[in-house]
Amino acid sequence: MASREELEKALQSYVGKEIGPEWVASDPVNQAMVRHFCAAVGDTNPVYLDENAAAASVHDGIVAPPTMMDAWTMPGMDAAWVHSEGEPQDKQVELHRLLSDHGYTGVVATNQEQEYERYLRPGDRITARIVFDSISEQKATPLGIGYFITTLYTFSDQNGEKVGSMSFRVLKYKPAQQAQAVAEDGGATAAAKPQRIRPPMGHDNSWWWDAINDGELRIQKCTSCGTLRHPPRPMCGECRSLEWDSIVASGKGTLHSHTVLHHPKFPGFDYPVICALVDLEEGTRLVSNVVDCNPEDLEIGMPLQASIEKVDDEMQLPLFRPVR
Numbered sequence: 066m067a068s069r070e071e072l073e074k075a076l077q078s079y080v081g082k083e084i085g086p087e088w089v090a091s092d093p094v095n096q097a098m099v100r101h102f103c104a105a106v107g108d109t110n111p112v113y114l115d116e117n118a119a120a121a122s123v124h125d126g127i128v129a130p131p132t133m134m135d136a137w138t139m140p141g142m143d144a145a146w147v148h149s150e151g152e153p154q155d156k157q158v159e160l161h162r163l164l165s166d167h168g169y170t171g172v173v174a175t176n177q178e179q180e181y182e183r184y185l186r187p188g189d190r191i192t193a194r195i196v197f198d199s200i201s202e203q204k205a206t207p208l209g210i211g212y213f214i215t216t217l218y219t220f221s222d223q224n225g226e227k228v229g230s231m232s233f234r235v236l237k238y239k240p241a242q243q244a245q246a247v248a249e250d251g252g253a254t255a256a257a258k259p260q261r262i263r264p265p266m267g268h269d270n271s272w273w274w275d276a277i278n279d280g281e282l283r284i285q286k287c288t289s290c291g292t293l294r295h296p297p298r299p300m301c302g303e304c305r306s307l308e309w310d311s312i313v314a315s316g317k318g319t320l321h322s323h324t325v326l327h328h329p330k331f332p333g334f335d336y337p338v339i340c341a342l343v344d345l346e347e348g349t350r351l352v353s354n355v356v357d358c359n360p361e362d363l364e365i366g367m368p369l370q371a372s373i374e375k376v377d378d379e380m381q382l383p384l385f386r387p388v389r
């Protein structure tokens with residue numbers, strides 16, 4: 066196995082190169098795929114779906130949703146990605162395999178940006194030319210250390226005219242090995258447990274966190290109509306008043322819904338994490354964690370009690386436990 070320096074030199078040798086032959090759309094732009102796409106994303110714009118309405122519009126006929134641009138040339142699930150054996154089918158597969166061989170086995174898409182030159186119409190034949198745009202230096206992320214790989218797609222029509230472009234970025238990473246090491250080491254590293262990601266705090270909600278730090282779970286209350294609301298926000302949704310104060314919640318609630326998080330393992334959490342929606346007895350709902358409870362013992366509607374606890378050196382949170 067090459068050193069990190071050798072690996073990074075090899076990675077940079079890909080930048081600027083095409084991943085392989087252009088991707089040619091299997092089918093021309095067509096109404097059937099447009100209809101399925103619109104149904105899938107819930108888009109009812111008649112210029113995509115209704116010939117008469119489209120003909121009367123500025124488009125003078127059916128057009129495809131611009132965000133479908135990369136769908137036309139997408140290879141199916143039999144594409145190289147799912148095959149781990151045999152010769153790499155293009156340089157993208159080759160690059161990913163190189164990183165996998167060095168332990169960077171995880172992959173996650175992180176960014177996508179598109180630019181459009183014109184609307185696509187039924188009958189257009191799209192091809193995509195794909196180039197490695199950049200490969201980052203090694204980065205530390207909550208998923209693990211890894212490299213961001215950005216590819217630039219240029220889409221052209223049957224006349225070779227550019228119709229749009231797309232920047233697509235993935236993170237190829239070594240899955241959460243640091244987090245595993247902490248978990249496996251148990252008590253010895255407990256003191257070095259990393260902090261949880263901080264909640265966003267600003268003008269409209271920092272008072273709520275200040276109350277938590279004072280040991281109080283508070284609920285915002287409209288002083289005009291008395292309606293309680295959470296999360297904190299400047300205006301009453303019932304009467305539009307900007308006047309408010311707050312009450313202290315009892316901490317009694319019931320489990321409205323929950324999910325159990327196993328992966329990816331973010332630093333600072335003890336897995337599995339029970340993420341819960343809790344209906345407070347005062348009537349508002351709160352996102353929180355249920356602790357000291359096996360996930361299989363969770364029941365919708367079960368009574369819960371909050372207590373405000375330190376989760377690390379600096380942060381306190383309201384956490385819920387089942388009422389036995």
Ligand SMILES: [Zn+2]
Nearest residue numbers: 287290301304
């Ligand atoms: Zn109100």
